[in-house]
Amino acid sequence: MTETKDNIETEKNTLFKYYSKDNIIKYGDIVIAYVTPQSMSSFKVEKGGIYNNRCGSYKHDDIVGKKWGTKIATHTGRGFIYILHPTPELWTNVLPHRTQILYLPDISFISMNLNLKPGDNVIETGTGSGSFSHSIARSILPTGHLYTFEFHEERSKRVRQEFLEHGLEDIITIQCRDASKGFGLKDCIDAVFLDLPAPWDAIPHTIECFKQNKIGKICCFSPCIEQVQRSCASLHKNKFINIRMFEVLTKPYEVRSFSYKPIPEIKLNNNDDIMEVVEPTQTTAIELEPSKVFNLTVSRSATSVRGHTSYLTFADYPKFNDLM
Amino acid sequence: MSNIKEQKKSIEDFNVVDKENYMAPNAYIYVLLPSGNSKIVQLKPNCNISLGKFGSFKANSIIGKPYGITYEIVNKNDIKLYKNYTFFDDFDIDGEVTTINNKDLNDTQTSQKLSHQEIEQLKKELLKGEKNSENVIQTVLDNSVTFEAKTEFAKAKYIKRKEKKFTKIFTPLKPTAKLLCEYYLEIKPSKIRELRIDTLSQMMTLANVHAQSNYMVVEDIQGLLLGAVLERTGRIGKVLAIHEHSQFNGNILPSFNFDEKEFNESVMTYSWDRLLNPEPFKQDKLELERVIKYLETTPKEEINEKLVMKKERYIKRIAEGEKIQNFINENKFDGLLIASGFNTIDVIEKLKPYIGGSRAIVAYSPYKETLLETYNYLRNSPEFVNAQITESWMREHQAKKGRFHPLMSMSGSGGFLISAIRVYNTPNIQPISSAIVANKLKRKREALEKLENEPQKKVTNIEESSESVETPNTN
Numbered sequence: 001m002t003e004t005k006d007n008i009e010t011e012k013n014t015l016f017k018y019y020s021k022d023n024i025i026k027y028g029d030i031v032i033a034y035v036t037p038q039s040m041s042s043f044k045v046e047k048g049g050i051y052n053n054r055c056g057s058y059k060h061d062d063i064v065g066k067k068w069g070t071k072i073a074t075h076t077g078r079g080f081i082y083i084l085h086p087t088p089e090l091w092t093n094v095l096p097h098r099t100q101i102l103y104l105p106d107i108s109f110i111s112m113n114l115n116l117k118p119g120d121n122v123i124e125t126g127t128g129s130g131s132f133s134h135s136i137a138r139s140i141l142p143t144g145h146l147y148t149f150e151f152h153e154e155r156s157k158r159v160r161q162e163f164l165e166h167g168l169e170d171i172i173t174i175q176c177r178d179a180s181k182g183f184g185l186k187d188c189i190d191a192v193f194l195d196l197p198a199p200w201d202a203i204p205h206t207i208e209c210f211k212q213n214k215i216g217k218i219c220c221f222s223p224c225i226e227q228v229q230r231s232c233a234s235l236h237k238n239k240f241i242n243i244r245m246f247e248v249l250t251k252p253y254e255v256r257s258f259s260y261k262p263i264p265e266i267k268l269n270n271n272d273d274i275m276e277v278v279e280p281t282q283t284t285a286i287e288l289e290p291s292k293v294f295n296l297t298v299s300r301s302a303t304s305v306r307g308h309t310s311y312l313t314f315a316d317y318p319k320f321n322d323l324m
Numbered sequence: 325m326s327n328i329k330e331q332k333k334s335i336e337d338f339n340v341v342d343k344e345n346y347m348a349p350n351a352y353i354y355v356l357l358p359s360g361n362s363k364i365v366q367l368k369p370n371c372n373i374s375l376g377k378f379g380s381f382k383a384n385s386i387i388g389k390p391y392g393i394t395y396e397i398v399n400k401n402d403i404k405l406y407k408n409y410t411f412f413d414d415f416d417i418d419g420e421v422t423t424i425n426n427k428d429l430n431d432t433q434t435s436q437k438l439s440h441q442e443i444e445q446l447k448k449e450l451l452k453g454e455k456n457s458e459n460v461i462q463t464v465l466d467n468s469v470t471f472e473a474k475t476e477f478a479k480a481k482y483i484k485r486k487e488k489k490f491t492k493i494f495t496p497l498k499p500t501a502k503l504l505c506e507y508y509l510e511i512k513p514s515k516i517r518e519l520r521i522d523t524l525s526q527m528m529t530l531a532n533v534h535a536q537s538n539y540m541v542v543e544d545i546q547g548l549l550l551g552a553v554l555e556r557t558g559r560i561g562k563v564l565a566i567h568e569h570s571q572f573n574g575n576i577l578p579s580f581n582f583d584e585k586e587f588n589e590s591v592m593t594y595s596w597d598r599l600l601n602p603e604p605f606k607q608d609k610l611e612l613e614r615v616i617k618y619l620e621t622t623p624k625e626e627i628n629e630k631l632v633m634k635k636e637r638y639i640k641r642i643a644e645g646e647k648i649q650n651f652i653n654e655n656k657f658d659g660l661l662i663a664s665g666f667n668t669i670d671v672i673e674k675l676k677p678y679i680g681g682s683r684a685i686v687a688y689s690p691y692k693e694t695l696l697e698t699y700n701y702l703r704n705s706p707e708f709v710n711a712q713i714t715e716s717w718m719r720e721h722q723a724k725k726g727r728f729h730p731l732m733s734m735s736g737s738g739g740f741l742i743s744a745i746r747v748y749n750t751p752n753i754q755p756i757s758s759a760i761v762a763n764k765l766k767r768k769r770e771a772l773e774k775l776e777n778e779p780q781k782k783v784t785n786i787e788e789s790s791e792s793v794e795t796p797n798t799n
Contacts, residue, residue: 023656023680023681034709034710034745037710037712067681067748068680068681068682069680069681069682069683069745069746069747069748070681070747070748070750071747071748071749071750072750073750080750082682082709082747083682084682084745084747085682087532087684088532089529089530089532104526104529104530105522105526105716107529108522108525108526108528108529109521109522109525109526109718111525111528111529112501112502112521112522112524112525112528113502113525115500115502117555117556117558118534118535118556118557118558118560119558135529138532138534139534139556141534141535141536142535142536142560213345213390214345214390214391214392215391215392215497225728228723228728229725229728232723232725233725236725243723244720244723245720245721245723245728246718246719246720246721247718247719247721248522248716248717248718248719249716249717249718250526250714250715250716250717250741251714251715251716251717252712252713252714253692253713253714253715253740255696255699255700255703255713297696297697297700298696299692299696299699299713301715311721313723316392318392318393318394320390320392320393
C-alpha cells in the first residue's frame with residue numbers, strides 16, 4: 001500500500017497546470033479542506049503530515065492517491081472533510097486576510113469588461129493579498145502575463161512566496177513599487193486594474209504601458225464615491241473615453257419549505273344551537289388537503305446581505321499614435 | 325468622383341495576420357454609433373455597409389485597419405479618421421451646478437422655429453453629403469428660441485444631444501462575449517434567455533473557465549454561452565456542447581470571429597440521443613452497411629452518385645462521433661455550464677458522471693422558481709457540496725462632473741445562478757452534519773409515508789438502519 005504511494009512523485013504544485021489525467025492527489029499538492037461553505041481551510045500535503053480541525057485529525061498519507069473531491073474521514077472516523085482542488089475563488093475563501101479582498105461578482109465583471117483572455121498582458125496594483133492576482137492569472141494563462149505592483153514591502157514578499165508555492169512565477173511578476181511613480185513598462189499592456197487609495201496618481205502613467213494600435217482597457221476599483229469622482233476627472237483629463245461606472249452584487253437566496261397555517265373552522269354540533277370552534281391541528285389540516293400544506297418550496301434572501309463592495313469605473317484608451 | 329470604379333478585391337488581396345486586433349475580410353464587426361446604438365455587420369469585401377440614418381461606407385476602406393478607431397462618413401460613403409475622441413464623452417460639460425433655474429421655460433411646441441419638414445430636409449441633405457453635421461446643428465441651434473435662456477450645462481447637453489443625432493461617425497469594435505451579450509439582450513432578449521453580462525461573467529468564474537481544461541456546455545441561447553467559454557479558454561482545451569435535434573444551434577457563434585481551425589479543434593458537438601444511447605452508432609452503422617451492400621451488388625453504371633456521397637457522409641459521421649464518444653469515455657470534464665430550457669436536475673443527473681471530482685457545475689435560469697428544486701436536490705445529494713443560489717444585481721451610474729448619481733432606469737434582474745462542486749461520496753463515512761441531515765430527511769419521509777398509509781404503521785427505529793453512524797458529534 002505505502003509502496004504505491006511512494007511511487008506517486010512529489011511534483012511541484014501548480015494551481016492551474018495540475019490537471020493530470022488520473023485526477024489524483026499527490027504529495028506537495030495544496031488542497032482545500034472543505035467542511036461547510038463557511039468553514040474551509042487549506043494545507044499542503046506532505047509525507048507523514050497531519051491536518052487538524054475541530055472534528056479531529058486527518059493523516060496526509062490517507063489523502064494521497066485519492067481523487068480530488070473525495071470525502072476523507074478523521075482517523076477515528078468521527079468527522080470528515082472533502083478534499084477540493086484550489087481554484088482562485090476557493091483560495092480567496094481560505095487565504096489569510098491581510099487586506100480587503102474582491103468578491104466573486106466584482107472579479108467576474110471586471111474580468112469580462114477588461115476582456116481578459118489567454119495571452120493578455122495585465123497590470124494590477126496594489127496586489128493586496130494576491131486574491132485577484134490568482135483570478136487574473138487563471139484567465140490569461142498559459143501565454144499571458146500579469147505584472148502586479150505592491151507598495152507594502154512585507155506584503156509583497158509574502159505574496160511573492162505564495163505565487164512561487166502555487167507555481168505561478170511564470171505567469172505573475174510581482175514588484176514592490178509605488179504606482180504613482182510609474183510602472184516601467186512600455187507598449188505591452190492590454191488591461192490595467194487599479195485598486196489604490198488614490199488611483200488618479202497612477203492613471204497618467206498607465207498610458208505609456210498600453211499596446212500601440214489598440215484600445216487599452218482600465219478599471220479603477222474604489223469604495224468611495226469621492227474617489228470615483230477624482231478618478232473620473234483624471235481619466236477624462238488624460239483622454240480616456242467611454243468612462244462608465246458600475247456597481248455589481250449578488251443576492252444569495254435561502255431555500256426552505258413552507259406550510260400555511262390553517263384557519264380555525266367552525267362546526268355545527270348535532271344540536272343545531274351549539275357551535276364549536278375546531279382548532280385544526282397540523283394533522284387535521286393534512287387530512288383535508290395534504291397537497292396544500294406540504295411541498296411548498298419557497299426562497300428568500302438573507303436578512304443581512306452584502307450591500308456594497310466598491311464602485312467599478314471602466315474606461316478605454318484608444319492608442320493609435322501611429323495612425324493619427 | 326465616386327463614379328470611378330474601384331478595382332474589385334478578393335480575400336487574398338488583404339493581408340491580415342493579427343485577426344485579434346485587425347479587421348480581416350469577412351470578419352464580423354460591432355459598430356458603435358453616436359446614438360449609443362450598435363449594429364453587427366459582416367465586412368464582405370467590395371460591399372457597401374449601411375448604417376441607416378448615419379449613412380454608409382465601403383467595407384474595403386476599413387478592412388485591414390485596427391479595431392477601435394473612430395471614423396466620420398464624409399460625402400456619400402467616404403470615410404476619414406475622426407480625431408475628436410472626447411465626442412462620446414461629456415464628462416465636464418460645465419460641471420458647476422448653477423443657480424439659473426427653469427422658471428421661465430415653458431412647455432410649448434414653439435421653442436423650435438424650424439418645422440418638422442424643414443428638419444427632415446436638413447437630415448436628407450446631411451445623408452447625401454450636401455451639408456455637414458456642424459452646419460445642421462448650427463441651423464437647429466439658431467432656430468431654437470429657448471437655447472439662450474438655458475444654463476450652460478443645459479446648453480452643452482442640448483448640443484451634445486443634437487450632435488449625437490446628426491453626426492455621422494462610427495467606431496468598429498471587435499465583437500466580444502460582453503458586447504454580443506449586451507447587443508442581443510437589447511434586440512432579442514428572449515433568444516438568449518435574458519442572460520445579462522454580469523451573470524454570464526459570473527458563470528465563467530463559478531465554473532473556473534480557463535485555458536488547458538475541458539468543459540461541458542448545455543445551452544440553447546444561440547451559442548452565446550459556448551462562445552463566451554471559447555473566448556475565455558482561448559480555444560486551448562476542449563468544449564463539448566450537448567444539443568437536441570440534429571445539430572447545435574449557434575447563430576451567434578460566427579460573430580465571435582473564431583479561427584475556423586482553432587474552433588474545429590476545440591469544439592465538439594454531440595446530441596443527447598447519442599450521449600444517452602448505450603450504442604450510439606448502431607443505427608448509423610446498420611444504415612451504412614445497407615448502403616455498402618447495395619453499392620457492392622449493383623452494377624456500376626446504375627449507381628447514383630448521391631449514394632456514394634451518402635456512404636462517405638456516414639463514414640465521416642460515425643468516425644467523428646466515435647472520436648467524441650472516446651473523448652467522453654476517457655476524460656473527465658472540468659466544469660459544466662448550463663443555460664437551457666431543460667429541467668436543471670435532469671441535466672445534472674445525466675451529466676454528473678462525466679464531471680471530474682472537485683469541479684463545478686453552474687446553471688443559469690431567468691426564473692428562480694425553476695432552480696429551487698435543483699437546490700434541494702444538490703443540497704441533499706452526497707455527490708455535491710457548496711450549493712448556492714444567487715441573483716445578480718447591477719447598477720450603472722452617471723459619471724459626470726458634479727452630477728454623479730445612479731442612472732434613472734436599470735435592469736430589474738440579471739437572472740439566477742445555481743452552482744455546486746462535484747465530490748465523491750464515500751458511503752461508509754457518515755458522521756456529523758450529514759448524518760443529522762439524513763436522519764431528518766428520513767424522519768420527514770417516514771412522517772409522509774405514515775400519513776399516506778394512515779394510520780396503522782409505526783415509525784421504525786431510525787438508528788436501526790444506519791448502523792455505521794458513529795455517535796453524532798454535534799457542535
